[in-house]
Amino acid sequence: MILKNIKNIHSGPEHLMKRYISAILLIIITVGGVVGESSKAQDLKPTVILISLDGFRWDYLDKFSPPTLNRLAKNGVRAKWMIPSFPTKTFPNHYTVVTGLYPQNHGIVENSVYDFGTTLTMSKREEVQNGRWWLGEPIWVTAEKQGQRAASIFWPGSEARISGITPTDWLVYNGDMPNTLRIDRVLALLDRPATTRPTLITTYFSHTDDVGHAFGPDAEETKYSVHEVDTYIERLMAGLKKRGIDNRVNVIITSDHGMANVDVRKVTFLDDHFDTEALTERIIWTSEIIQIFPKPGKLEEIYAKVKDLPHTTCWKKGEIPARLNYNDGPRVAPLICSSELGWMTNNHEWYDPWFKRLDAPERPRGAHGYDNKYQEMQATFIAHGPAFKKGFTAEPFENVEVYNIMCRILNLTPAKNDGDLSRVKAMLR
Numbered sequence: 001m002i003l004k005n006i007k008n009i010h011s012g013p014e015h016l017m018k019r020y021i022s023a024i025l026l027i028i029i030t031v032g033g034v035v036g037e038s039s040k041a042q043d044l045k046p047t048v049i050l051i052s053l054d055g056f057r058w059d060y061l062d063k064f065s066p067p068t069l070n071r072l073a074k075n076g077v078r079a080k081w082m083i084p085s086f087p088t089k090t091f092p093n094h095y096t097v098v099t100g101l102y103p104q105n106h107g108i109v110e111n112s113v114y115d116f117g118t119t120l121t122m123s124k125r126e127e128v129q130n131g132r133w134w135l136g137e138p139i140w141v142t143a144e145k146q147g148q149r150a151a152s153i154f155w156p157g158s159e160a161r162i163s164g165i166t167p168t169d170w171l172v173y174n175g176d177m178p179n180t181l182r183i184d185r186v187l188a189l190l191d192r193p194a195t196t197r198p199t200l201i202t203t204y205f206s207h208t209d210d211v212g213h214a215f216g217p218d219a220e221e222t223k224y225s226v227h228e229v230d231t232y233i234e235r236l237m238a239g240l241k242k243r244g245i246d247n248r249v250n251v252i253i254t255s256d257h258g259m260a261n262v263d264v265r266k267v268t269f270l271d272d273h274f275d276t277e278a279l280t281e282r283i284i285w286t287s288e289i290i291q292i293f294p295k296p297g298k299l300e301e302i303y304a305k306v307k308d309l310p311h312t313t314c315w316k317k318g319e320i321p322a323r324l325n326y327n328d329g330p331r332v333a334p335l336i337c338s339s340e341l342g343w344m345t346n347n348h349e350w351y352d353p354w355f356k357r358l359d360a361p362e363r364p365r366g367a368h369g370y371d372n373k374y375q376e377m378q379a380t381f382i383a384h385g386p387a388f389k390k391g392f393t394a395e396p397f398e399n400v401e402v403y404n405i406m407c408r409i410l411n412l413t414p415a416k417n418d419g420d421l422s423r424v425k426a427m428l429r
């Protein structure tokens, strides 16, 4: 604004003095700004910004070369990939990242969860905000309990009172909030005085997942979504730099799961194999993982019909492979079916009208939620800042480890969790 005014002043003796005064004012303001920024950097406590890029597959960094994310990885830490928890869905894995607990232990065993005689779904606001669903202790509760302030510009669980606590600042999820505004709100939180400035800030971007579902992980559309998300991170880093704290704040970028190509014509219909109405209390369907709650005494009858399906693996609770850490949760359904990568499992009632409405059913689309053994399901972990080594590539690790990393940086005593800092501490300085 001031510069513009100087330019607009016509040269002439009567304007010369004004021009000099404006120039001097500009210098004073600039110097004042620098002083303000350096004092902010002085009183900055150890700080973590935790960012989720939904559906950002582990190999998008190399496959699509987003410049800012690659720069952060190069100047910080990058995992070869991060192993998501089973099932590789959004809600379970976001909540694992912030609690260090497997879904069986934190209770969010799927995007839709059955308990209390009702179902938690992402769109049921009153249940999402009800603390009864969210077990364990998310990092923001750990921070608030131990005298720090946390803020969330979105994260699954952040809207609920968990052990009676929410982050000091939180928002009701609204996917329509522009992504650049989310970044600017994160930056504004850091502009607060030290007494009210959060040490932990979470934020979330769904864009890469949305586009990945619509077009598949190999599509040019997905490449563009990766580059768009990269500009948000660029905006964040530029804002931190402007404040003189780009090397003082720890930025941890994670994704919840990867993305696989799916051919929607490859489908297994469970209702072709057993009477879903007669034999079950309820079935919670997605096309990748199915939660089956049989009527009393009907479990074996159903299991006999589905145990040998070619493209869907069904397990009775208790017989789920130990590597999936999914047998022990009280909310895990008595029978689980998990689709083979790239396949769908569903029923005619849902699938037939859905398929009819699809444009070009032969073109690839994207899906996740499969067994976490598949490479396509692997997630991203990038970390940059004073706590992290520079140019360090970490061997693959499970996403239960992130909670302990954050606790260490923030000098917090972690709650009981399934991670083990010794497995990942090599990335820390």
Ligand SMILES: [Zn+2]
Pocket (backbone or CB within 6 Å): 054, 055, 089, 090, 091, 209, 256, 257
């Ligand atoms: Zn997701």
